[in-house]
Amino acid sequence: MKRKKIKAARVIAIVSGKGGVGKTVTTVNLAASLNLQGKDVIAVDGNLSTPHLALHLGAPIVPVNLHDVLRGKNEPAEAIYEHHSGTKLMPGSIVLKDLYNLKIEHEEFARVIDDLRTKAEIIIIDSAPGLTSEAIMTIKACDDIIIVMTPNLFSVSEALKTIKIAKNFGKNIKGIVVTRARLDDNELKIENIRNLIDEPILGVIQEDDAIRASIMEKDAVVHSHPESQVAHSYMNLAKRILRVVR
């Protein structure tokens, strides 16, 4: 009898040069959108010093978290939780004693991520911003990179540095997601961004109050406000990403 071949999960990192651009919101909504499209996804909080991923999905304190796994206290499988929507996540610790004087162990994190490859179809890591050791830890552990940026020159300038570093580590840049876009005269036009960064723009996510409302509801906007424009944009982004990864 032929044995069914299990394909290892693809690991996608959501990174940015600047903070506050919408990485965590994008991780939550991309994971939820991919899940709605039938994919088995685990979202991992790679922002070890300020982990907020689980807060977005209403799971602030869990019995076992990523920090416990990194300390060797628990197995990775013990820190995977299922949101009622079916989206899986691996939360970090939000307790001060776990975060104070935190050691960033790149190899240990990469081992945890590799362990998850047999536990889902897609792993999405929410990164810390910039080029800190924490952000590099996520870049090193992934296969593919998605750059999140807002439509302004600071964000472009930081994104270019992150792209360079990620390429130096031999990672595939799958493209850019422009978030919090108002599409008015006070920000860069999408065409300008296309001219400044030589990577495909995978999606444009508008600035939308539905996002802030979804955060208050502790759920992805694709669940809380499925008819909003921003929810449609995230669902389309997920479709596009399924076409460009693997």
Ligand SMILES: Nc1ncnc2c1ncn2[C@@H]1O[C@H](COP(=O)(O)OP(=O)(O)O)[C@@H](O)[C@H]1O
């Ligand atoms: N598309 C959006 N529309 C409106 N507000 C947004 C949007 N995306 C993000 N935000 C706001 O920006 C804040 C920062 O987003 P977050 O995903 O936490 O950024 P990062 O993870 O890059 O630091 C969120 O708390 C939310 O209030």
Ligand SMILES: [Mg+2]
């Ligand atoms: Mg974040």
